Amino acid sequence: MSITKYLFFLLQILSRYFIIAGVFFLLFYVIYKSKWSYKKIQKIFPLAKDYRREILNSLFAIGLFALIPTLFFKNPVLKPYTQLYDEIAERGWFYYFLAFPIMAFLHDTYFYWMHRLLHTKYLYKKMHLIHHLSTNPSPWAAYSFSFGEAVVEVGIFVIFIFLMPLHKTHLFFFFLFSFLYNVYGHLGWELYPKGFSKNWFGRWMNTSVNHNMHHKYVKGNYSLYFLFWDRWMNILREDYEAHYDEVKNRQAPISAENKS
Numbered sequence: 001m002s003i004t005k006y007l008f009f010l011l012q013i014l015s016r017y018f019i020i021a022g023v024f025f026l027l028f029y030v031i032y033k034s035k036w037s038y039k040k041i042q043k044i045f046p047l048a049k050d051y052r053r054e055i056l057n058s059l060f061a062i063g064l065f066a067l068i069p070t071l072f073f074k075n076p077v078l079k080p081y082t083q084l085y086d087e088i089a090e091r092g093w094f095y096y097f098l099a100f101p102i103m104a105f106l107h108d109t110y111f112y113w114m115h116r117l118l119h120t121k122y123l124y125k126k127m128h129l130i131h132h133l134s135t136n137p138s139p140w141a142a143y144s145f146s147f148g149e150a151v152v153e154v155g156i157f158v159i160f161i162f163l164m165p166l167h168k169t170h171l172f173f174f175f176l177f178s179f180l181y182n183v184y185g186h187l188g189w190e191l192y193p194k195g196f197s198k199n200w201f202g203r204w205m206n207t208s209v210n211h212n213m214h215h216k217y218v219k220g221n222y223s224l225y226f227l228f229w230d231r232w233m234n235i236l237r238e239d240y241e242a243h244y245d246e247v248k249n250r251q252a253p254i255s256a257e258n259k260s
Contacts, residue, residue, distance in 0.1 A: 002070065005070045005073070005074075006066055006067065006070040009065075009066040009067075009069050009070055010062065010063065010066035012066075013062050013065050013066050014059075014062055016176065016179055017058060017062060017142070017143060017179070020139075020179060020180060020183055021139040021140055021142055021183050022139075024139040024183055024184075024187055025051075025138060025139045025140065028139075028187065028188065028189055029045070029138065029139075033045075036189065038250055038251075038252055038253055039189055039190070039247065039250055040188055040189060041188055041189065041190060041208065041209055041212045041247055042136045042188065042212065042216065044136065045136075046134070046136050046137075046138050050133075050134065050136075050138070051138060051140050053133065053134075053144070054134060054137075054138060054140035054141045054144040055140050055144075057130055057131075057143075057144040057145060057146070058140065058141075058142070058143035058144050058145075060147065060150070061143045061144070061145045061147075061149075061150040061153075062143060064147065064150045064151065064154060065143075065150065065154050068154050068157050068158065069157070069171070072084070072158075072161060073168065081162070082161040082162055083161060083162065083163070083164060083165045083166060084161055084165075084166055084167070084168065085165055085166070085167055086167075087167075088167055088169075091165055091167075095165070096167065096170070099164065099165075099166060099170055100170070100173070100174060102164065103160060103164075103166075103170065103174050104174075104225055104226075105226075106156075106159070106160070106163070107156050107174075107178065107224065107225070108223065108224045108225045108226050108228070108229070109229065110155070110156050110159065111156070111223075111224040112222055112223055112224065112229040112230075113229075114152055114153075114155075115222045115224075116222055118149065118152070119218075119219070119222070126146075126148060127146050127148035127149045127152070128146070128149055129146075130144065130145065130146040130149070131144055131145055131146070131149060132215065132218060134186070134215060135215055135216055136188070136215070136216070137186040137188065137212065137215050138186065138187075138188060139183045139186055139187055139188075140186075141186045142179065142182040142183045142185075142186050143182075157171070157175075181206075181224075181225060184208055185206065185207075185208055185211040185212075185224075186208075186211065186212075186215075187208050188208070188212065189208060190207060190208045190209045190244065190247050190248060191208065192205070192207055192208075193248070194245075194248040194249065195245075195248075196244075196248075197209070197210075197240070197241050197244040197245070198241060203227065203231075204226055204227050204228060204231075205225070205226060205227060206223045206224060206225055206226060206227055207244065209240070209243055209244045209247055210223070210227070210230075210236075210240055210244075213237055213239075213240060213243060217237070220235055220236065220237040221235075221236060221237055221240065222235065
């Protein structure tokens with residue numbers, strides 16, 4: 001294994017984590033904290049020790065995440081057994097773009113059933129409890145996993161490269177999107193518009209409210225990008241849509257100046 005390659009992927013994932021999660025944290029938890037606090041899904045804020053725990057756990061997980069592409073990319077022993085290809089022209093642009101929604105559905109399905117498994121009594125305590133210490137998550141919680149959960153989470157990367165033909169940029173852009181959605185899910189604010197959870201499109205999309213409820217109540221709402229599996233398995237919390245509406249219908253408090 002090349003140390004140089006490992007450091008390259010480590011720096012790439014670290015940069016993604018601190019830049020994306022950091023920008024959202026800076027905007028919502030520092031700069032506009034007071035102005036936007038009335039819209040926070042859980043109105044209280046985590047403590048500084050919670051942020052430190054989330055970041056520290058994420059650093060350990062990122063160290064593992066960087067190991068997997070190091071093992072498979074340009075590895076003369078392992079790469080021939082994968083379906084990675086070097087030139088986009090080999091499969092064409094139609095397949096290139098088609099692969100992304102397929103990857104999203106596969107990842108969502110993998111995550112849902114893996115997540116349900118991690119919530120079984122034995123595995124929850126051994127592998128998933130660390131993530132759920134964030135009952136009121138922040139953007140820093142996006143990668144806050146135990147070692148065991150990080151191993152399972154990164155398993156989708158291995159499945160992808162053995163299951164379907166992929167260019168290396170598929171993996172870069174897909175996991176960039178995945179992390180952005182993960183940060184949104186742990187943000188603590190809802191970015192989708194009012195009424196989104198009930199319209200023809202939004203009722204099938206996972207939201208920050210939905211995932212925040214999972215962290216708060218532990219059971220129900222197990223999805224990642226979509227709500228297909230939660231709805232099909234009848235395990236979406238019954239109060240989800242009402243809570244979504246409550247968050248989006250909150251009004252900004254009237255300041256003392258405006259009252260006078």
